[in-house]
Amino acid sequence: MPSTIRRQMKNMVNNYSDAEKKVREATSNDPWGPSSSLMSEIADLTYNVVAFSEIMNMIWKRLNDHGKNWRHVYKALTLLDYLIKTGSERVALQCKENIFAIQTLKDFQYVDKDGKDQGINVREKSKQLVVLLKDEERLKGERSQALKTKERMAQVSTGSTQMGFGRGSSQPNLSTSYSEEYGRSEGSPASYHGSSPPPVPSLPRRSGLGLHS
Template identity: 70%
Template sequence: MKKSFFKNYSLAEVKVREATSNDPWGPSSSILSEIAELTENVVLFTEIMAMLWKRMNDHGKNWRHVYKALIVLEYIIKKGSERVAQQCKENIFAINTLKDFRFVDDNGKDQGVNVREKSKHIVALLKNDTQLKSERSCVLKTNETSAQSSHGLGSDRKKNKTETGSSSSASPTSNGAYHIPTAGSRGTQVNQPTSTTSQQSTIAGVLHATHEPKSFNETPAASSSQQPVKVTSVVTSTPVMSSAFGPQIEMSENDFCMLKSIVSNYYDRHGCLIMLKVLFADLVRKHKLDSVTSTMDLLNALAASGDVSHDDITILYDTINLTGHLALQSEIRKQFQLFPDVKQRLVTRFTKYRQKIMQFGMGIGEQDVVKIDGYYNNPVMKYESSWKMVYDLEYRQIIKENKIKEFIALLNDLNLPWAAELLE
């Protein structure tokens, strides 16, 4: 069983990780088709794209992650939701940078050539609207379409089963995946592990648009999000208190100050202050939100109001969970080894409305912001980000819990049904 299944990933994230694994064969036509279909759901679309961008940001010996992510991306550009192509056009620079991708393996082979060629092809497709429209039309008319490229993935996996043959072309296995023959292993077929498809998707009211993929070297987490995290065989001076929602770290005032510093430095480094202002809008007074200039200011304001303290850091768990910055956990665990997996915990300190606002801020794109800005502002505000817009519209009470249905109706009138769905 693949390691993804031991993690608390959603079904969409698992599919993408399976399709972009380090296995020496290309993604199967069936899983590509499944991923393409999932992009029609706005929530799953966000999860899929976030995972693909993370995979494309990999490097070195994980070059297959990058190459396979491009294979998946090309497929869903052609056969998935139209939002895929729209987001790719908005972030075309990220794909274009891969034209310089380099990795030479131990045998001196340049494995980066496939990445470079695939990225150039996708960029050219995105820049040619006529060709893109034609490609999508052709794909939709074809019953069996394989948009994957199955060359250059190499093989460094132990062979379990051999089949004599002289052809060097990629051949499909029983489940539709492709084995990639390489020099020295021509005609050799590797058994494909049976993929698990029964995992249920659990979307706990939050999009992980910036979800960091976890290292394969991490200890597997419990598979059920309803079970408390079990922390065992880890030596640390920081004791843990149990709670109905998972373990609580018991820490001194000095430890608490250190934790605030780690959290503050991380979020400030990633430019998340305005997003955190939106998240804490129900807990910190507006005049205080306007005056804070760092995450530490926000954390101190929460401490002053009793929302966080050395003996109750629940709100920090919820903050990491809702903002999707799970990489922050790794930084915290360097100092506090028993810091729990926030995805194993229920969100308790933020209302369902606030959680939906966070979904909305993470899920809408640049063009969505432009449309909404143009409707409400004359002259337009030219918001720097979706968070700037949400913060402003909440302040003006355009976005408000008891008026949210009116705002949703407006989004539908602006032909932004995916944005409306995030708030429903």
């Protein structure tokens, strides 16, 4: 996919960090929204001081985009909404300090080549976000609810995402589900997925029970 390759090349040229790459992917021009698993990874990274500033800088950069890059702006607002509710409390704090930058987006304009007003997505999202940021009680309530939901989701996916800082946290989940699946029909899939101890050389000679390397 050309857009993905282009983004990867930019990532390399600009030497973006892991956190910045994740934000760029979540706020890309691709015609689909950011996945909740990716947003969840970014939310966990906001608790890291260095990653937090990288994430927020990249989001503000995306919010400054315009015209045909309206998806950058809309998805950055979507991501921001998610981070305000499930990320570090510093996200909401920084958004309140820079609320004018979000407020100005209520006038965002872009009509695509088919005559469709795509700017309305950005305008509506910015209004919702400003209302949320200005209502402290509602913000606390929504944050509490969103964090509970996030914890439940983490438990459902075998708890391996709870630590949050792992790269490619979906991989351990896949391994677990595969090993559980195959565990019913096959002997021991652990050797494929975990670090099983190396076979003792004398065992195969004594028992002949198929400890193959």
